[in-house]
Amino acid sequence: MNELFGQRNHTPLYVEVRDTVLGRISTGAWKPGEMLPSESAIGQELGVSQGTVRKALDDLAAQNVVVRRQGKGTFVAEHTAERALFHFFHIETNANTRALPTNSQVYSCRRRKADKTEIDALKLDRDARIVEIKRVREMAGEPAISETVIVPAALFADIDKRTLNDVPNELYQLYEQKYGITVHRAVERVRAVGASDIDAKLLGKKPGTPLLEIERIAETVDGRPVELRVSRCLTEGRHYVSTIV
Amino acid sequence: MNELFGQRNHTPLYVEVRDTVLGRISTGAWKPGEMLPSESAIGQELGVSQGTVRKALDDLAAQNVVVRRQGKGTFVAEHTAERALFHFFHIETNANTRALPTNSQVYSCRRRKADKTEIDALKLDRDARIVEIKRVREMAGEPAISETVIVPAALFADIDKRTLNDVPNELYQLYEQKYGITVHRAVERVRAVGASDIDAKLLGKKPGTPLLEIERIAETVDGRPVELRVSRCLTEGRHYVSTIV
DNA sequence: GAGTGGTCTAGACCACAGA
DNA sequence: CTGTGGTCTAGACCACTCT
CATH class of the missing domain: 1.10.10.10 (Winged helix-like DNA-binding domain superfamily/Winged helix DNA-binding domain)
Known part of the structure; x- marks a missing residue:
């Protein structure tokens, strides 16, 4: 004592x-x-x-x-590019080498009221506002991931398309350096879905193509959820890895 | 010293x-x-x-x-049913409650020479033999998972269809109790695929239906791979969970 | 009460980084 | 050389389980 x-x-x-x-x-x-x-x-x-x-x-x-x-x-601990990728990005090629997203194009960034799913996932108030970011990420030079990122507007004051396209891939470094938010932990829920018309177009595939949908809720070190992210990924020649110890 | x-x-x-x-x-x-x-x-x-x-x-x-x-x-540590399920079975319902496989039907169990993939995954000799087990697992009373399990024949001397159907779900308890093999760690590789004709039939869906394919390599405590398992899962109302810490 | 793991302390010495 | 974390020890006391 x-x-x-x-x-x-x-x-x-x-x-x-x-x-x-x-x-x-x-x-x-x-x-x-x-x-x-x-x-x-x-x-x-x-x-x-x-x-x-x-x-x-x-x-x-x-x-x-x-x-x-x-x-x-x-x-x-801090979010170096290396940590963000190796720790949080779990897709690799079928040859078991880490696949890195090479490029990313934000095609939409807007503010709106959170819907019910978002309120639940991010533990927001009923009338809270969020920022919705939509982008396509490339791997090996081909569009591979259609992604929607939702963050609470209250925490990310001035985020916009330009900010985002300046810091193309590593959102978590941006969160940490510009907004003082360190993502520490995430839960991912993974499903198989058929590509919607929009996803199909973005990824250059036919509607109905099987995609891996990864829904991630990311938290800070004190357990506050700060990001909801849905990624729909082509998994031809690639896969998502998870280790059970 | x-x-x-x-x-x-x-x-x-x-x-x-x-x-x-x-x-x-x-x-x-x-x-x-x-x-x-x-x-x-x-x-x-x-x-x-x-x-x-x-x-x-x-x-x-x-x-x-x-x-x-x-x-x-x-x-x-030992493989109780609880540990096997909670630790190694990562599918849950969309309401975030653990989904448990209720039933399992082994429809094929045969011995044959390992193919190249199997030799690689299980680190076998060139002419090694394996046991191939095929089964369908149900969840909530419906067929949900089409699964192929490969184990080295050398380690699982007398395994057969009847042994397997007596211990329907928890293979890892069987491995431990009958064959002295404790699975300690596993790597899972997850993809989205379209259902093959066979999978479609087994799961009662149309060919091409998006399925979550989970390929697992399981190891003992001393790092020897002892099982290769490919599970193709319907993910309507369910998902695969993974936590990143 | 006896035996187990869990906490806490104080102090010695080692290995490594950097001025 | 100094300061840092890393290892190792010895011993005291606490908390829990079982008899």
Whole structure:
């Protein structure tokens, strides 16, 4: 027990430490890319031993909230292009090499009231407004993904077609750098659907062509959903990968 | 340093301990469901401190190799029906409730030489033989999944249609209990395909209906691939879930 | 009460990065 | 050289389970 976390409670100390650190990261007191104070410094500040801080930080490292580098320090995780792609983009070629989206064309970006699905998925108020972004992404030089991205208008003040086409592929870097929103975790729901007339046209295929539909809800580190994304993908010569451990 | 793990090397002690324990599990010296010796007993045997054993076991617990229960002990993980379904079966209804396969009909089980794909996926010898199991699984009372399962004949000596229909759904429990093979980890590759004539017939749909094809390669705890499985699923009112952390 | 894992501490030493 | 995280130890006490 110690002076900061107060009286008798049955929450382990390292959990309190972990949540304190997590809080500072999610409020932005410690920003992506920044180095945290050393283990002993945090321990001194919070009145716990270095070993307890270590356990707290190990937990956060296991959840990819921080990154530890021996000899250098502990850093708040950030969305490099590499992380965004390797961590969040799960399509690869049938030869099991990572397939990278090469190009992306935003053909629509508009603001409107959220519909019921969007309100549910993003936990919005009834009259909340959203930004709807539609784009086609290419892989290996061919249109491959027809994608609709929905974000709450309240969080993404000035986002527009031009902003988006300047930063073509890595939306999550844009979110982090321009809007201070770090996507930390996502749930993807995957279905097989037939291409609609619109999708068929965008992807240069016949209506009814089987497409992989990936619906993603992305959350920040404190669990707020901040993006709903539906991607319809051609999976000729490609597939979606998931590892079960 | 200590007497068992010998001279100067730069492998951390806890890694040696972890690998020793893992070895005993994968050779079957410690079997699924059994309790391991206590941390201090393992420490004494291997000549390391209890804290080092703890770190090794924590690692294994994080990988689901062992399960720790406070006050009881540390146990080798096993395939309960619950674990098989919740951990390895990733289809749920659109209401986000876990969809359970209710029934399963094996309509073919034969032995033959492995083809090239199978040799690659299961890392078999050129002339190895496999067992090919074909079945249809129902969900909510309707045929929903057309599945082909390939396992190396060498590992599954007497498997046949009757064995399979006696243990309808949970193959992994069967593998573990009858053949001493524990599936630990799997990679799934997911595509959208159109139903073939055969799949269409089995699932009661028209040829060309979009199906979700899930190709799974399952491994034991020591990384040997032991099963190749291709499931073609109807995803009307259902979807495949994957969480990215 | 005895035995298990879970938390917490304090301190020693190692490995790595960078000035 | 200093400061960082990484490993390892020894020992105290807590929380849970079972008898």
